[in-house]
Amino acid sequence: MVSLPQDVTIKEVGPRDGLQNEKTLIDTEAKISLINQLSESGLSYIELTSFVHPKWIPQLKDAVEVAKGIDRKNDLTYAALVPNLKGLERAIEADVDEVSIFMSASETHNQKNINKSIDETYPVLQEVVDGAKQEGKSVRGYISTVFGCPYEGKIDVNQVMSVCDNLFSMGIDELSIGDTIGVANPVQVHNVLSSMKERFDQNHLALHFHDTRGMALANTYVALEHGFRTFDGSLGGLGGCPYAKGASGNVATDDLVHMLTEMGIETGVNLDKLTNTGLAIEKHLDKPLPSKQMELARRM
Amino acid sequence: MVSLPQDVTIKEVGPRDGLQNEKTLIDTEAKISLINQLSESGLSYIELTSFVHPKWIPQLKDAVEVAKGIDRKNDLTYAALVPNLKGLERAIEADVDEVSIFMSASETHNQKNINKSIDETYPVLQEVVDGAKQEGKSVRGYISTVFGCPYEGKIDVNQVMSVCDNLFSMGIDELSIGDTIGVANPVQVHNVLSSMKERFDQNHLALHFHDTRGMALANTYVALEHGFRTFDGSLGGLGGCPYAKGASGNVATDDLVHMLTEMGIETGVNLDKLTNTGLAIEKHLDKPLPSKQMELARRM
Numbered sequence: 001m002v003s004l005p006q007d008v009t010i011k012e013v014g015p016r017d018g019l020q021n022e023k024t025l026i027d028t029e030a031k032i033s034l035i036n037q038l039s040e041s042g043l044s045y046i047e048l049t050s051f052v053h054p055k056w057i058p059q060l061k062d063a064v065e066v067a068k069g070i071d072r073k074n075d076l077t078y079a080a081l082v083p084n085l086k087g088l089e090r091a092i093e094a095d096v097d098e099v100s101i102f103m104s105a106s107e108t109h110n111q112k113n114i115n116k117s118i119d120e121t122y123p124v125l126q127e128v129v130d131g132a133k134q135e136g137k138s139v140r141g142y143i144s145t146v147f148g149c150p151y152e153g154k155i156d157v158n159q160v161m162s163v164c165d166n167l168f169s170m171g172i173d174e175l176s177i178g179d180t181i182g183v184a185n186p187v188q189v190h191n192v193l194s195s196m197k198e199r200f201d202q203n204h205l206a207l208h209f210h211d212t213r214g215m216a217l218a219n220t221y222v223a224l225e226h227g228f229r230t231f232d233g234s235l236g237g238l239g240g241c242p243y244a245k246g247a248s249g250n251v252a253t254d255d256l257v258h259m260l261t262e263m264g265i266e267t268g269v270n271l272d273k274l275t276n277t278g279l280a281i282e283k284h285l286d287k288p289l290p291s292k293q294m295e296l297a298r299r300m
Numbered sequence: 301m302v303s304l305p306q307d308v309t310i311k312e313v314g315p316r317d318g319l320q321n322e323k324t325l326i327d328t329e330a331k332i333s334l335i336n337q338l339s340e341s342g343l344s345y346i347e348l349t350s351f352v353h354p355k356w357i358p359q360l361k362d363a364v365e366v367a368k369g370i371d372r373k374n375d376l377t378y379a380a381l382v383p384n385l386k387g388l389e390r391a392i393e394a395d396v397d398e399v400s401i402f403m404s405a406s407e408t409h410n411q412k413n414i415n416k417s418i419d420e421t422y423p424v425l426q427e428v429v430d431g432a433k434q435e436g437k438s439v440r441g442y443i444s445t446v447f448g449c450p451y452e453g454k455i456d457v458n459q460v461m462s463v464c465d466n467l468f469s470m471g472i473d474e475l476s477i478g479d480t481i482g483v484a485n486p487v488q489v490h491n492v493l494s495s496m497k498e499r500f501d502q503n504h505l506a507l508h509f510h511d512t513r514g515m516a517l518a519n520t521y522v523a524l525e526h527g528f529r530t531f532d533g534s535l536g537g538l539g540g541c542p543y544a545k546g547a548s549g550n551v552a553t554d555d556l557v558h559m560l561t562e563m564g565i566e567t568g569v570n571l572d573k574l575t576n577t578g579l580a581i582e583k584h585l586d587k588p589l590p591s592k593q594m595e596l597a598r599r600m
Contacts, residue, residue: 002486002487002490004487183562185559185562185563186302186521186559186563187302187304187562187563187564188562188563190302211514211592212592212596213555213558213559213592213593213596214511214514214517214552214555214558214559214591214592214593215517215559217514217515217517217518218517218518218520218521218559220518221486221518221521221522222521244595244596244599245599246595246598246599247592247595247596247599248592248595252514255513255514258513258514259485259486259513259514259515259518262483262485262487262488262515263485263486263487263488264487291514292511292512292513292514292547292548293513295544295546295547295548296512296513296544296547298546299544299545299546299547
C-alpha cells in the first residue's frame with residue numbers, strides 16, 4: 001500500500017490568481033456570484049481578490065465591492081492578496097479573514113514583478129504582516145518561481161530556503177510554495193520538498209502547482225507521498241499562464257479534487273458543484289476553461 | 301533519492317491509435333510524411349496503422365500504401381494492428397516488423413468493440429499470433445479497459461489477470477496495459493501494477509495511459525517508481541477519447557518525453573523534432589493538437 005494523507009485542504013485561488021490573469025474584465029456581480037457558488041461547493045478557503053493598485057491589475061479594481069458583496073459562510077476562510085500598507089487598509093475595510101503576501105525566490109522575477117529587490121521587499125512585507133496581525137488576521141505567504149524562473153531558469157535551493165526562512169521569521173502562518181511557470185517535474189519536487197520538510201514544519205507549507213507542462217497532478221502525487229496536505233487550485237484552470245499566453249496556468253481545482261477523490265483522499269469538495277460553477281463563469285470569458293473536468297462537463 | 305529507471309522506451313501509436321480516432325480523413329501522403337518525420341525524431345518504435353477492415357475504420361483504409369510508402373530506418377520497429385488472418389495477410393504484404401493484437405479486459409467492451417465474447421476472441425487471436433510467428437514477426441498484445449470500462453465501470457483485477465495470462469500463453473512478446481477511457485488514478489495504478497509485477501515479467505509489460513482526466517503523467521510517474529520502462533504515447537495527443545468527443549485520449553508523446561527528459565530519464569527522442577512533426581500534421585486536422593507541449597510550440 002502507498003501511504004498518502006487521508007484528507008487534504010484545497011485552497012481556491014481562482015477569483016484572485018485566476019481572474020487577474022484573464023484578459024476579459026468580469027463584472028462585479030459575476031465575481032460575487034462565482035465566489036458564492038464556490039462557497040457552496042464545500043471549499044474551506046477562498047482567496048477572493050487582490051488589493052494591489054488597480055493601475056497594475058485593473059481586473060480586480062472592484063476588490064472591496066467584491067469582498068463586501070459576497071455571502072460569507074462561517075466555516076470558510078476568505079483571504080486576499082495584499083502588497084503594502086495601502087492595500088492592507090482596503091483589505092481591513094473589506095474585512096477579509098486572512099492576508100496573503102508574496103515574494104519571488106528569483107531576484108530578477110521579484111524585480112520585474114514589483115520593481116524592488118528581494119532585500120528591499122522584506123520591510124514592506126513586514127509592515128503588512130505586523131499590521132495584519134494587529135488586526136487579528138492570519139497571514140499567508142506565497143513564494144513564487146521556486147522551481148524555475150522565466151528570467152533566471154533554475155533557482156538554487158539554498159536561495160529558496162533563505163527566502164522561506166525570512167518569510168517565516170516575519171511571522172507568517174503558512175507558506176505556499178509556487179511553481180509559477182509550471183516547470184517543476186516530479187523528481188525536482190521530490191528533492192525540493194525533502195529539503196523543505198527538513199527545515200520547516202510541513203503543516204505550515206502548501207503547494208501551488210501550475211499545469212503549463214501537464215505535470216501538476218504528477219507533482220501533486222509526489223507531494224502527497226511526502227505527506228503534504230494543503231494544495232492551491234484555480235477553478236477550471238482559470239487564469240492561464242502569465243508568461244505563455246494560451247498555455248495553462250494554475251492547476252485546476254476540479255482536476256485536483258477529482259484525482260484526490262478517486263484516490264480515496266477526502267477534500268470535502270463537491271466536484272459537480274465545482275464544474276457547475278465553472279460552466280457559469282465560463283459564459284463571461286472569451287474562451288472555454290481549460291481543465292479536463294470542464295472538458296467533460298461541457299459534454300454533459 | 302527516488303529510484304527511477306535511467307532510460308525508457310517510448311512507443312508511438314499516433315499514426316494508428318491517434319488517426320483512427322480523428323474525424324478528419326488524412327491523405328496518404330500526409331500520413332507517410334508524418335511517419336517519416338517521427339522516424340527522424342529518435343523514436344525506436346512506431347505503430348504505423350491498423351489492418352482492420354476499412355468498413356470499420358475508413359481513416360486507415362490506405363494501410364498497405366502507408367506501410368509500403370514510408371522510408372524505413374534499420375534501428376526502428378514498425379508495427380501494425382491486426383484483428384484477424386485477413387488483416388495479417390495485408391500486414392505481411394506490407395512487411396511490418398511487429399504485429400499487434402487487441403483484447404478487452406471487459407466482457408461488454410470486447411463484445412461492443414469486436415462483436416465477440418472474450419472467449420470467442422481467443423481462437424481468432426491465436427491464429428494471428430501463430431501466423432505472425434511463422435512469418436518471423438514479433439507480437440504485441442493490447443489489453444484495454446484495464447482500469448475501467450465505459451459500460452462496466454471498474455474491472456476486477458482477477459479478470460484482468462486472467463486475460464493477461466491467456467494472452468501471454470498465446471506467445472505474445474509484450475503486453476500493453478491500457479487505460480482506454482483515462483480513468484486510472486495513481487493509487488489504482490500502484491495497486492494494479494503491484495499485482496502485475498508479481499505474476500508477469502515486468503520487462504514484457506508496457507503502459508498505455510490516456511489523459512482524459514489529466515492523470516496520465518501522474519500514472520506514468522507511479523509506473524516509473526515500480527520500475528516499468530515502456531510507455532505508449534500519441535504525438536500531440538492525436539486522436540482524442542473515443543468515448544468522450546472533445547476530450548483527451550492517448551497521453552501525448554511530447555508531454556511524456558518532456559517530463560521524462562526533465563527528470564533525467566533518457567528516451568532517445570528529440571522533443572523539438574516531435575513538436576515540429578506535430579505542427580506539420582496539425583495543418584491536416586480540424587482542430588489544434590491538445591498536448592501541453594503543442595500549446596507551447598504554437599506560441600514559438
